[in-house]
Amino acid sequence: MSAEACDVVVIGGGPAGSTAAALLARRGYGVIALEKAHHPRFHIGESLLPMNLPLFERLGVLEKVRALGVFKRGADFEADNERGYNTFAFDRALGKSPPHAYQVWRQDFDRMLYAHARECGADTREGHEAIGIEQLGPRDSRLEVRTEEGRGYRIEARYVVDASGRDAFLAAKRRLRRKNAQHQSAAIFGHFRGADVRPGEDAGNISMYRFEHGWMWMIPLPDGVMSVGAVCWPDYLKQRRGRTLEFLLETLRRNPALWQRMRRAELIGNEVRVTGNYSYDSSSMGGPGWVLIGDAFAFIDPVFSSGVYLAMSGAEQAAQVVDAALREPAAETSLLRRLEKRQRAGMERFSFFIYRFNEPVMRDMFRHPRNALKLEQSVISMLAGDLFDTPRVLWRLQLFKLVYGILALRDWRRWRAGHRDRLAQARAQFTGGNTPLDKV
Template identity: 30%
Template sequence: MSTMQQTDVLIIGAGPSGSSAAALLRQKGHQVTVIEKQYFPRFSIGESLLPQCMVFLEEAGLLDTVRAHADEYAFQFKNGAAFLRGTQRSFYDFTQKFSEGPGTTWQVRRANFDQLLAQQAEKMGADIRFGHEVLAVDVASAQPILTVKDEQGNNYQIQGKFLLDASGFGRILPKFLDLESPSDFPVRRAVFTHIEDGLLDDPEFDREKILITVHEKDHRAWYWLIPFADGRSSFGIVAEQDFFEKYGYDGSVDYDLEALQKRILADDVSLSHVLRHAKHDTPVRTLVGYSADVKHLASENYALLGNAGEFLDPVFSSGVTIALKSSSLAVPLVEQVLQGLAVDWMEQYEKPLRKGIQVFRAYVESWYSGEFQDVVFSTQQDEKIRRMIASLLAGYAWDTTNPIHRNAKQRLSTLAEYCREAQQQNELLTDET
């Protein structure tokens, strides 16, 4: 093995959290080495960004390059979220939100989006090593060491003054350092693909919004439809395994997932109508047991970013937002470490990051319990409540001025009860007239 290589900051993974962290560090002049096992562009799920992302992309100097390539890669302008449950329809306009900040963003093919961020980080001076795999991690000394296999199969070691894990679902540090902690979410499966959606000229469908559809026969299950600007969409189904078993899917690797997805789609009359002209022309994939947590998010010489630390659920598209927020929070603290200053990672990083994650968690849990679904589809919401909800759906989970932010779980439950009672009263008045 050759002489130990040196860098200021080591980053594992070149996805959104890794590239944004690298860009932020390069803005400060620090040497950054990113170890990425895959080659870009590569397929990744999670195509629907939230407006809060725009703040973090701009902060990292990455927004302009995404904007400049939006037309080239058919990134779809996004201004809100639409919901469908049987005959019920609802939508939220993110520009009509409580929180300050951008109200629009894009829906993106992650292969192109992630590559753009990585390329810009490279232009800013980050050393991104594609096709390099982490074999071992040593954080026992003050300066962490990675043992890495390069593209030719040769091993080398590299040492940094700090280590950031942005490996996403690879979860490198949680696995090597035994940080894994079981999620308290039920095990859910996602079955997903890209389709030619046949919706370009459909007046009933708004391409500028993600469409979230509740399964008519089982409200624990839902579909996503994320349009791109070229007539294609990301399409997926999320549910617990017992739901899929009702359709004959036992989780076997050789199962016909396309046929499964079509059967489940056919069981929802409203969404089947929306996608009546769709063409399923891309292999269907599945991901199960993706929700994850860890014992802690940081120590004195390393920190976990984005999905490497905690992933909740694909509903409401919080993944990229949490990833970018984690980089935004972590990098100023890494800079303090590089300057020889003390950092309390629990107080300055983990607690602030988890505050927003807990808000996301509250309305994910409320969605699956049915409470937030009742809020979303209620016709008895005043404008102030709609604006607060729009802020949460737009990703502003760290906005402490939003009344729903504080005690989010309890307040969402109270709001659901209010919406149910108001809905019942309205139906009684309608019957009487």
């Protein structure tokens, strides 16, 4: 069987894959972008970060995102005050991050990005799944592809960008994927009409609530829809035993403040989704002629809405690496090493907060924030996605970790109990998901 030839194959048509495909096609490379499904297809992860906006502008899609999204000026967390919550407003961030973000229907957002990659010159192919790969020489690869009609064909590429999400195509083939031993969780969620939004300028904010088995979100979406769900310990979600809607509603009732906003809400389409353990990474991000981006490389937890930003930011950086490696192969190893170091550093800064979000000490720090030495503002910068290149943010985040450590020592019994529970849940497994992501 003869093979097509191209410069770059991108596996996956989500935000990471579409970003890489668009940028590389714009630089003149022959890019084939494979997507095994068809757009629009459902995906969770509707809340974007302010630091997405400069990237959207560089990509050339900012106005399209504005047309799709609900304006978000900040993130709300429960608090012991008259309103019952604190708003971490993005315009108080320390760095140069934009003062707002957007929330989107992911099926519309992902379809727009994939179409943009096509407009930039990428050969986009929906219903085409990569099923095998063979290394040809030191860098080139041959991919086996199967269409939804069952036709098979081959592509020979100078570079492979794996943006296959939780399928983790290359990580699975190369046995790179690792379960996160520090953190595991599972989620149950649905979309509702009639839920109460925050008053005034807070109407578009994402709201975060805690309960004894995890945390909950409310995300305002276009057309008066509210995404509502809970990220739970795996052992808690195992109690569902086949129930979906009833279990979701029982869970939401565990937080009275959230449930008050749901008193007039109605589920859309009688559809509740459940997804299993999704905290993992890969032992390597790239090698000769290949690189992993987005969820194909790693995913932590959706608590701070970091997934889309980390995926697209990593894709933008990876596109630069691929471009440089194709022009100067001798530089590839050092470029990949630098890319991986940067991505892991950003993930680790998010992870510090994610791992401890439901532990007593961190819960108290979010309920009663203090801005001594602008530490609260540094946390807002983190929530905005500014955790790579702004020194005055980064050193304050380090100081925040020190303050957390001191408070944890002072309240060591509660800290130890929370830490022990988290590690116990990290060993748990939940395999009862009903989304396409749980079929891999």
